[in-house]
Structure formats: C-alpha cells, structure tokens
Amino acid sequence: MPTPNEPLPAKTDRALQDLSALTLRRHSMDTLLQAVVDATASTLPGHVDSSISVLIGSRPATAVYTGQLALDLDESQYERGHGPCLHAATTGELVEITDARTETRWPDYTPRAVERHALSSLSVPLPMEGLHAGLNIYATEADAFDDATQSAAREFARSAAAAIANMYDYQTARDIAANLELALQSRAVIDQAKGILMERQKLTADQAFQTLAYASQAANVKLRDIADHLVRTGEMPQPPRRS
Known part of the structure; x- marks a missing residue:
C-alpha cells in the first residue's frame, strides 16, 4: 500500500500495482471499480471524494463512490441533465473545475458544489469504446489538481477501463450491463x-x-x-x- 510520505508518482505506481493484482476470479465488476475509486481517493493529495459515472443507455448513474459528497454532486448533475461528469463521460474530454466559486459553465450546478464545499473537481473519461463512463474526483480546496495529480487521475481512469475491458473477455455486453446494474442495486x-x-x-x-x-x-x-x-x-x- 502507498505510504503518506511517498511522492505522488510513487504512490500512484504502487496503488496501480495493487489494482493490477486483483483477479476477475475473485472480484466482480462492482468490487473492481470500487477498488479503483478507493485507491484514487486515498492516493491523491488533499481531501477528495471519488466516483464512477456510467451511462446505461441514456440513463446516468453512479456505479461506485467513496463518500456522500461524490454521490450528491453526481446526482445533482444527473437531475439537471448536464455538468462536468456528464460532459466528460459523453464527449471523452477531461473536464476540470479549478474554482467552483468563479466557474461560469453550468451555472445551475456550481452553486451546489460550493454549498457542499467542493471547490474544485476533475472528471476523467474512461477510455473505452462502446461505453460512456467517467472517473469523478471532488476536492474541498480550489486549484487542487496540478499536472502530477491530473496525470495520476488519468492512470486511475485507465485502470478502471482496463477492469471493464478484462471483464469483456469473459462476458457478453449484456452481462456487463447486468453487472453494472448489480452495482447500482448494491x-x-x-x-x-x-x-x-x-x-x-x-x-x-x-x-x-x-x-x-x-x-x-x-x-x-x-x-x-x-x-x-x-x-x-x-x-x-x-x-x-x-x-
């Protein structure tokens, strides 16, 4: 496991090694994705919450999350039909909010983020064909995501995508959707x-x-x-x- 005094790249590498050691025989889709968001939240600096948003058909939902803050802000965007996590998942573009107090995009969403004391966020698309999903990271501080942190977040997004891709080796697309639904039921x-x-x-x-x-x-x-x-x-x- 990463230690607190390690530099971020070393902590990220160690966390990714731990994730890569997880096997499909011992884990389901939801436990693999939960491991990714847990590693993201525990590895990145500062106080952050993390989640993975998935579009099942046209319906967005949060499959896994590390804390109530991430769930609340994800669902606040779903209610409005737009926001950084949905934009990242549907367009494949990384979206950063450096300071929700001055952010001009999504003006009906950012006040909710400020109210919940999430001043910055990073939404990273999962690099997969045929699936719209994204890794969302919410931080209590403004300007929480420097280049090293963004690079680490991309690596965790790739890890989540790899977990889903590996599942495709064993299951049909219909089975994947069923596993994601199970995660939502949990x-x-x-x-x-x-x-x-x-x-x-x-x-x-x-x-x-x-x-x-x-x-x-x-x-x-x-x-x-x-x-x-x-x-x-x-x-x-x-x-x-x-x-």
Whole structure:
C-alpha cells in the first residue's frame, strides 16, 4: 500500500500495482471499480471524494463512490441533465473545475458544489469504446489538481477501463450491463441502510455512511453486506469478540 510520505508518482505506481493484482476470479465488476475509486481517493493529495459515472443507455448513474459528497454532486448533475461528469463521460474530454466559486459553465450546478464545499473537481473519461463512463474526483480546496495529480487521475481512469475491458473477455455486453446494474442495486441497499441510521440516530448522510464503513471494517465484512443485514433485520451486525 502507498505510504503518506511517498511522492505522488510513487504512490500512484504502487496503488496501480495493487489494482493490477486483483483477479476477475475473485472480484466482480462492482468490487473492481470500487477498488479503483478507493485507491484514487486515498492516493491523491488533499481531501477528495471519488466516483464512477456510467451511462446505461441514456440513463446516468453512479456505479461506485467513496463518500456522500461524490454521490450528491453526481446526482445533482444527473437531475439537471448536464455538468462536468456528464460532459466528460459523453464527449471523452477531461473536464476540470479549478474554482467552483468563479466557474461560469453550468451555472445551475456550481452553486451546489460550493454549498457542499467542493471547490474544485476533475472528471476523467474512461477510455473505452462502446461505453460512456467517467472517473469523478471532488476536492474541498480550489486549484487542487496540478499536472502530477491530473496525470495520476488519468492512470486511475485507465485502470478502471482496463477492469471493464478484462471483464469483456469473459462476458457478453449484456452481462456487463447486468453487472453494472448489480452495482447500482448494491448502492441502493447502502442508501436504504443510511436512511435507517439517519432516522434512528439523527445522523447526517455522511455520518451514516461512515458508521456503515466502520462496521464493515470492524467485522471484516463488505459494506454492502452490512447494509443488507441492517435493512433485512433492522440491526447492525456486531463485530466478533476478541479472545
């Protein structure tokens, strides 16, 4: 795993090596893509959230994400039918917002970004034929993406595209769409579980997500399985007791 004091290129290379070691026999589409966004958020400097947007037919959706900020801003763009993540996914162009407070494109979206304290963002298209998708990175600071950071983001986008391309070696295009739909279903279960925690414990969406993430780490169980257990039983799984 990358260490905090490593230069960004070295951290990126190490993270990409870890991603390349993941095998299709042990991972599904959604877990491979989740690994990419997790590595992106943990490797790039500053406080960032990351997601992958996918257009299934004409319907945009967020397949995987690292935090509530990324999900909220993705969906804010979907509601409006435009924004940096949709532009990158549909045109194949990298889109950077250096400061949402002064950005003149998408004037009905950028105030939402400022409200959520995401002052800069980077949307990187996934280099694949036949699929409109993009890697989105949201940062709390303005001008968060220098040349080295943009280069690293492109590498993570290529890694996500490679994961999808490798899946094509084993599945038909119809099977790929089914896997992406499964990723969306997993996200829906997580959203339901967050809603339960927000209502019961009076938490914010971010706090509810972190509560689920902590339970996942403590129990060494996938976050979606923790969420599914809560939705089905109404109870949070308890971590195993240490002897």
